[in-house]
Amino acid sequence: MKLIISFVLILFPIIANAKVGQDLIVRKLMKKKMYYSAGLYLIDELRNKRIAQDDRVLKNLETISHKVGLEIYTPMLRGKDIINAPSFYYAKGLFYFQNKSLNLALEMLAKVPSKHGLAAEASIVSAQIHDQKDDSGKALMLLDECHKLAQEQKGQHKTEKVKRFYQLLSDKCRVHKARIFYNDRRLEEARAIYEAIDKRSYIWPHLLIENAWTNYHMGDYNRTLGLAITYKSPLLVDYFYPEAEALMALSYFRLCLWEDSNIVIENFYKHYKKKAANITQIINQTKKKENGFYELVTLSKSELAAIDPFLQKLIIQIRKKIKFNLDLHYLKNLKKEQERIKRFKKWPLPKIPAQLEELRNNYIAELNFLTQAYMVSFINKINSISFELFNIKLEIISRKKDLLYEKQKLISDRSRGNLDNVNRRADQYFWQFHGEFWADELGDYSFGLQSNCEKTKE
Amino acid sequence: MLNCLKLTIILTVFLTPLSTKAKENKNVVYKYKKYESIDLGDMQIKGEIVAPGDLTVKERDRRSFSRDLLNRIDFKQESLMDIIELR
Numbered sequence: 052m053k054l055i056i057s058f059v060l061i062l063f064p065i066i067a068n069a070k071v072g073q074d075l076i077v078r079k080l081m082k083k084k085m086y087y088s089a090g091l092y093l094i095d096e097l098r099n100k101r102i103a104q105d106d107r108v109l110k111n112l113e114t115i116s117h118k119v120g121l122e123i124y125t126p127m128l129r130g131k132d133i134i135n136a137p138s139f140y141y142a143k144g145l146f147y148f149q150n151k152s153l154n155l156a157l158e159m160l161a162k163v164p165s166k167h168g169l170a171a172e173a174s175i176v177s178a179q180i181h182d183q184k185d186d187s188g189k190a191l192m193l194l195d196e197c198h199k200l201a202q203e204q205k206g207q208h209k210t211e212k213v214k215r216f217y218q219l220l221s222d223k224c225r226v227h228k229a230r231i232f233y234n235d236r237r238l239e240e241a242r243a244i245y246e247a248i249d250k251r252s253y254i255w256p257h258l259l260i261e262n263a264w265t266n267y268h269m270g271d272y273n274r275t276l277g278l279a280i281t282y283k284s285p286l287l288v289d290y291f292y293p294e295a296e297a298l299m300a301l302s303y304f305r306l307c308l309w310e311d312s313n314i315v316i317e318n319f320y321k322h323y324k325k326k327a328a329n330i331t332q333i334i335n336q337t338k339k340k341e342n343g344f345y346e347l348v349t350l351s352k353s354e355l356a357a358i359d360p361f362l363q364k365l366i367i368q369i370r371k372k373i374k375f376n377l378d379l380h381y382l383k384n385l386k387k388e389q390e391r392i393k394r395f396k397k398w399p400l401p402k403i404p405a406q407l408e409e410l411r412n413n414y415i416a417e418l419n420f421l422t423q424a425y426m427v428s429f430i431n432k433i434n435s436i437s438f439e440l441f442n443i444k445l446e447i448i449s450r451k452k453d454l455l456y457e458k459q460k461l462i463s464d465r466s467r468g469n470l471d472n473v474n475r476r477a478d479q480y481f482w483q484f485h486g487e488f489w490a491d492e493l494g495d496y497s498f499g500l501q502s503n504c505e506k507t508k509e
Numbered sequence: 510m511l512n513c514l515k516l517t518i519i520l521t522v523f524l525t526p527l528s529t530k531a532k533e534n535k536n537v538v539y540k541y542k543k544y545e546s547i548d549l550g551d552m553q554i555k556g557e558i559v560a561p562g563d564l565t566v567k568e569r570d571r572r573s574f575s576r577d578l579l580n581r582i583d584f585k586q587e588s589l590m591d592i593i594e595l596r
Contacts, residue, residue, distance in 0.1 A: 121596055148592070172595055179592050182585070220595075227588050234583040257587075264581045297579050304578075374594040439579040446576050456571055 073102050076400070077111055087388050090115040090123040091406045097134060098127060109136045117168070120381045121145070122410060137162070141169040144176060153180045171200035171220050178227060187231050194231075197224035215253075219373070222252045226261075233265055241265050250494060253371070256282075256290045259494060263298055271474050272302040277496030286490050289367050293323060293436040300443050307461055307504035309447045316440045326361040327433045333362060334426055344422035345415050348375070369425050375418065382414045454506070462505040472499040 073096055080089035093112060096102045116123055116138040124142040127134060133143070140162040147156035157180055163173040174197035181190040201221035205214050229244035245262040248255055263278035279295040279302070281287065296319045303312035337343035347355075348366055355363035369375060389407050392398055454460055470481060474497070484492050 145596070175595070176592055179588055182588070223591055227591070230584040230588055234585070261584055261587075301579055372594045374596060377596060436579075442576050442578055446578060449574065449576075453571075453573055 074107065077108075081111065081114065085388055085391065086115050086118040087123070087385055087407055087410065088392070088400065088403045090119055091403055091410070092400060094123060094126055095402065095406075098130070098132065104135055109134070112136045113138055116142075119384070120377065122381070122413060125410075125413065137164055137167040137169060141173055144173065148176055148180060153183065156180055165200065168204060171197050171204060171217070171224070174200060175220070175224055175227065178224075182227075182231060187235060190231055191228060194224045194228045197221075198228075216373070219253050222248055222254045226254060226258060229261070233261070236268070238265050238269050242269070250491075255494070256287055260292050260295055260298070262494075263295065267298060267302060271497075272305050273473060273498040273500055275299075275302045276498040276500075278494065281493050281496060284490070284493055286493065289364050291364065291368075293319070293433050297436045297439050297443075300440055304443055304447065306500055306502050308500065309451070309461075312443060312447060316444055319440055320437070323433050323437070327430055329359050330362060330365065330426065331430055333359060334423070334430065338423065342415055342419045344426070345419035348418065348422045349379075365426065365429060366422075369422055374421070378414055378418055382411065382418075385411050385414070457506075458509050459506045460509050461503050462507050463503060468499045469501065470499055472501050473497045 077089050077093055080086075080092065089111070093102075093108065093115070097104065097108070102108060112134065113136055116136070121138060121142040124134070124139055127139070128143060128146045133139070140159050144156045144159035144163075147153070147159060157177055160173040160177045160180075163170050174193045178190040178193035178197060181187075181193065198221050201217045201224060205217035205221065208214055208217070225244050225248065229241040232238070232241035232244070242262065242265045245258050245265065248258055259278050259281050263275045266272075266278065267275040276299055279299045282290060282292055282295050296315055300312045300315040300319075303309070303315060333347075337347055340346070347362075348369060350358075350366075352363060352367070355366050370379075385407065389404070389411070392404055392407070398404065473481075479495075482492070482495075
């Protein structure tokens with residue numbers, strides 16, 4: 052008995068000090084704002100079960116993941132161990148979602164508390180999973196919840212950047228709802244949501260094409276043309292959607308204005324053919340270099356313009372995405388921390404520099420992959436749209452042949468454009484915009500073309 | 510003696526045609542026709558004519574092909590990219 056007591060008395064300070072020692076290390080690192088080192092150290096200790104998941108540890112992890120991002124959890128994601136922190140639940144849920152284990156993803160995402168900063172994101176991911184499972188009812192419910200939570204979080208934060216993030220998230224939740232309505236052919240409801248999104252939203256330029264498609268399926272080809280042509284505005288010069296050109300050609304085709312359709316098709320080939328060939332060449336050259344696309348996306352605007360002006364616009368579009376902004380920000384902070392560690396005469400945690408380097412390489416590899424994916428996807432889109440336009444051209448030739456065989460022609464002796472041909476609701480009316488900022492009109496254009504599909508004898 | 514004579518006569522009877530046939534084979538000369546003409550007008554066809562004599566082409570409707578033109582069914586890919594681009 053005396054032996055046992057003395058044994059415990061000898062060991063207790065060591066054990067207690069070890070726990071105190073770990074806690075002290077983390078506190079010191081966080082005080083010095085070396086969050087990456089603190090996070091990697093904590094994760095390593097948790098993985099090897101050298102510390103328990105008590106309240107202090109979990110609180111520190113939440114603070115760290117908020118500062119450095121969810122990449123810090125990467126070493127734990129593949130294993131079976133769970134950290135009882137909401138940010139870990141979200142990271143694990145995303146991991147399961149990306150690996151197509153949808154039920155496990157739903158289970159994990161449901162554990163994120165509704166008051167947590169990641170609750171809105173957990174809702175939108177859960178909604179996406181339910182949509183993939185064709186449960187649109189549940190998806191719509193979760194998207195409403197996402198919108199509500201994002202607005203609450205926006206109200207709770209004072210930093211402008213964070214407010215903008217949550218507003219963007221709130222808009223995305225509504226847009227996802229509109230897309231579910233579009234898929235279910237509830238087109239009026241989809242259009243109402245697209246029109247309700249504020250024009251100052253970051254997501255608004257990307258919605259013009261979706262709104263255009265909605266109007267197309269409702270048979271309002273004039274409004275489709277008006278929305279598609281908005282991309283030609285000088286304010287939206289950095290946003291290019293080859294699909295908008297195809298939709299314009301298609302709308303003219305449906306109105307039987309075949310010559311206009313042909314002009315759009317010819318202009319598309321003239322505008323995009325050479326640009327696509329240049330970008331393809333750049334992609335083929337860049338993929339030979341390790342992390343070549345990452346280096347491309349971090350070049351300055353003038354350097355990109357010197358390589359190719361079209362490439363500059365493409366890279367600007369890619370850099371505007373949230374993930375790129377966040378990852379570049381985390382990478383910058385990680386590099387700063389690595390520089391600080393190098394200045395230490397004797398760094399006490401020997402594993403950390405190698406782990407930091409691995410984390411840095413992960414960020415770079417991810418950004419490299421995403422940039423390559425976007426560029427390749429853009430070129431593939433141009434090629435597929437080119438094919439679709441060729442199809443439209445063949446169909447026009449076919450229709451012209453039909454008319455010849457029937458000894459008929461389309462009626463064309465009518466004036467182009469009339470206000471009577473504009474479909475408008477009670478809350479829409481012709482506005483002169485005199486003395487107002489001209490860009491306010493963006494997104495509200497409509498053509499006034501009459502259908503040319505009436506046939507007459509030759 | 511008589512047996513020998515009989516044998517000689519039998520052999521003579523059987524072998525003589527073979528020897529004459531060989532000679533015949535050697536003498537055969539094959540000649541092919543250099544020209545052959547067939548007078549179709551002189552041919553007679555038996556039976557009744559049931560179809561009209563002049564050529565006809567059956568009229569059919571002109572086939573028109575309708576192509577599947579560009580159509581956006583959904584925006585699921587965009588929604589998926591939104592999730593990937595969140596963080």
